[in-house]
Amino acid sequence: MEMVFFNGWGSVLRILIIGLLAYATLILFLRLSGNRTLSKMNAFDLIVTVALGSTLATVLLSKNVVLADGAVALALLISLQFIITWTSVRFRWVRRLVTGEPLMLLYQGEFLLTSLRKARVTQDEVLSAIRSSGLSDVADVEAVVIETDGSLSVVKRHAESSHSSLEGVRGPR
Incomplete structure (x- = not known):
């Protein structure tokens, strides 16, 4: 019978270490990107916030995703958010496309x-x-x-x- 409640201390230790490092990485990226990244000013901002949470959860729980891959995924989402918001502030057609x-x-x-x-x-x-x-x-x-x-x-x-x-x-x- 497969163990469903406890799979050993190795997986718990991995989650603790990767969790701390991934969380610290996300906080660092968010501080670098500015306050707008986690705002919920429109549907696009909400989607990015949910995607960041989903990515963090995947890094924590999937043994197939290493911390470096997760950090790149978080950086990509935050960078795309920054680019879209930067262009939407400067170009009305982008703002209308993204936010309505x-x-x-x-x-x-x-x-x-x-x-x-x-x-x-x-x-x-x-x-x-x-x-x-x-x-x-x-x-x-x-x-x-x-x-x-x-x-x-x-x-x-x-x-x-x-x-x-x-x-x-x-x-x-």
Whole structure:
């Protein structure tokens, strides 16, 4: 019968040593790459964070992956993240490709049905976001926007409506 609970101290010792070294390597790479690497500003950032965790787990648990290979994989993911974010800050078309654009779902009390369908968001979800923002009446809302990270932002209506807070938000097309 195969041992499923304990395979010997050798594998435990390997995980401890490789785990410490791989973790230290990841921390070093993250410090060198800057704060943006682990931000969750959009879906792309989330994917990189998950990929880094998956890579670290593979290095820890797979005897077929040596520390050097894992370090190269971590460095590659972080480098690609850096390159994509660097270019997206400088080129709008890259930013749109990687992160998309915010999309207006409600404007001055009117649901924008085309935008709701495109974003796959229901009117009930928009109403829930309005309530979560402390408002109870759609008439008190200037707009609801789905951001590039998937969150819903509620822009409150003021007596004298200002559209500057909606700059860069795409309406229905």
